[in-house]
Amino acid sequence: MAENKERIACIKPDCKGDLNPLFEKHLKGYCMPCFDAIEKAARDLYIKNNIKDLNPFQNISDKVEILLTVFNYQQFYDPLINLIEYPKSKFELVAEMTEHELRKLSQKVSVQLKSPNQKERLHAVEIANLMAGLTNFDLDQLLLELLDVPESGNAIFRRSGSMVIEELLLRLQEGNTEALLHLAFVDNESVTEKLISLLDNEESKIDNYHEALKHAALNAGWEITPTRQKRHLYYHQSQILDLMEPPSTAHTRLDLYTDAHLACPLCKGPLLLLANLAPQIVEKLLGSEIAPVRIPFYYCNQCSLISEEIFCEFEKADRASWHACNNIKYPPLLEPASLHFEDLPYKNLSFEVGATPQDPFLFYEFWLDNLRPHKSKFGGAPDWLQNCDYPTCPACQRLMKFILQIDAAGLGIFELDSHYAFFCDICRSISATVRQCT
Numbered sequence: 001m002a003e004n005k006e007r008i009a010c011i012k013p014d015c016k017g018d019l020n021p022l023f024e025k026h027l028k029g030y031c032m033p034c035f036d037a038i039e040k041a042a043r044d045l046y047i048k049n050n051i052k053d054l055n056p057f058q059n060i061s062d063k064v065e066i067l068l069t070v071f072n073y074q075q076f077y078d079p080l081i082n083l084i085e086y087p088k089s090k091f092e093l094v095a096e097m098t099e100h101e102l103r104k105l106s107q108k109v110s111v112q113l114k115s116p117n118q119k120e121r122l123h124a125v126e127i128a129n130l131m132a133g134l135t136n137f138d139l140d141q142l143l144l145e146l147l148d149v150p151e152s153g154n155a156i157f158r159r160s161g162s163m164v165i166e167e168l169l170l171r172l173q174e175g176n177t178e179a180l181l182h183l184a185f186v187d188n189e190s191v192t193e194k195l196i197s198l199l200d201n202e203e204s205k206i207d208n209y210h211e212a213l214k215h216a217a218l219n220a221g222w223e224i225t226p227t228r229q230k231r232h233l234y235y236h237q238s239q240i241l242d243l244m245e246p247p248s249t250a251h252t253r254l255d256l257y258t259d260a261h262l263a264c265p266l267c268k269g270p271l272l273l274l275a276n277l278a279p280q281i282v283e284k285l286l287g288s289e290i291a292p293v294r295i296p297f298y299y300c301n302q303c304s305l306i307s308e309e310i311f312c313e314f315e316k317a318d319r320a321s322w323h324a325c326n327n328i329k330y331p332p333l334l335e336p337a338s339l340h341f342e343d344l345p346y347k348n349l350s351f352e353v354g355a356t357p358q359d360p361f362l363f364y365e366f367w368l369d370n371l372r373p374h375k376s377k378f379g380g381a382p383d384w385l386q387n388c389d390y391p392t393c394p395a396c397q398r399l400m401k402f403i404l405q406i407d408a409a410g411l412g413i414f415e416l417d418s419h420y421a422f423f424c425d426i427c428r429s430i431s432a433t434v435r436q437c438t
């Protein structure tokens with residue numbers, strides 16, 4: 001109390017704050033909060049009066065130059081400069097390029113790939129990935145160069161032509177594990193046969209080739225069946241999901257995170273339906289790849305944090321039930337959740353399904369995150385935040401197939417969350433959700 005008496009009152013009328021007399025001169029008689037507010041107002045006014053527009057695209061009409069400029073300015077920040085953004089995204093710019101423009105772009109990328117600056121190399125790899133996902137441009141020349149770029153990633157090698165495949169197979173024979181990771185993405189029968197045939201002879205110089213191939217295959221979204229066939233763990237049809245605000249009924253619409261009107265059997269919190277896919281939607285989006293069936297996906301906000309995987313059983317057409325295997329996976333002493341459905345950060349979100357089918361691996365690599373505001377998708381390959389984690393079906397013990405990903409982080413719901421939905425296309429009566437955070 002004695003110390004308090006020595007403090008002096010803030011000079012701002014009506015302010016009940018006080019300050020230490022030692023700082024009176026520095027704070028100009030104001031208390032700390034008032035002083036900060038005055039300083040901030042002065043700074044804001046200065047910025048408002050002095051901010052200048054900068055349009056780096058003013059004198060550029062060439063699409064390739066525009067794209068490279070977008071990349072150069074993407075991290076630019078100066079409070080006194082109002083950077084005019086290009087009205088089109090990188091995504092749109094690349095998708096609209098002519099063959100001639102793509103050739104010019106690939107030459108630029110090729111030069112940038114050799115840059116000693118890692119950021120520049122990453123930009124080049126990012127552009128190459130956009131070209132791979134959005135165009136049919138022949139990428140072989142670029143892929144040959146990417147083979148020796150450490151930041152290249154693996155998924156881009158799905159676009160390998162005969163020249164690159166030949167080089168990769170050579171490297172594989174020399175025991176190069178990177179080549180195996182790249183080759184697993186090549187969706188070509190003879191390549192797959194070659195990879196699988198190496199399991200039976202001792203030709204491979206890769207240590208524990210069986211494990212290495214299993215890992216490379218999972219990474220590329222497939223597994224080797226007991227009869228030594230390739231089984232895809234994703235549907236080739238791929239659509240981007242965009243949040244609909246306000247929800248409309250005019251488009252193909254998916255309602256997510258709806259109330260299951262059930263208590264979670266484990267934590268007693270609200271059980272959600274991450275999605276309840278109607279057979280028409282499944283058919284419309286995945287076409288002939290799957291026979292139409294209604295697929296419900298259970299999700300619990302609390303339990304999914306602990307176990308990540310939640311299984312749902314739906315033997316009877318419209319009735320979903322909690323799979324008993326969930327009860328074994330969880331620790332028994334989970335705090336009962338006091339949450340209600342209304343309290344959840346996400347509830348009843350509606351998504352519009354993109355009109356154009358996309359490459360199943362578009363935006364696959366984690367560092368391509370900044371290419372789109374969010375990357376929720378239906379079909380295609382999952383964009384894992386952590387290691388790939390296809391759940392095992394509790395009924396048939398086979399890996400389940402990916403069907404839906406909601407990028408909750410991109411939606412601003414959770415900071416770094418992605419929710420994935422899977423379906424067992426063998427039993428056709430089991431679904432699962434998986435939650436990953438970074």
Ligand SMILES: [Zn+2]
Pocket residue numbers: 010011012015016017018030031032033034035
């Ligand atoms: Zn004050």
Ligand SMILES: [Zn+2]
Pocket residue numbers: 264265266267268269300301302303304
């Ligand atoms: Zn729960």
Ligand SMILES: [Zn+2]
Pocket residue numbers: 393394395396397398424425426427428430
């Ligand atoms: Zn199954």
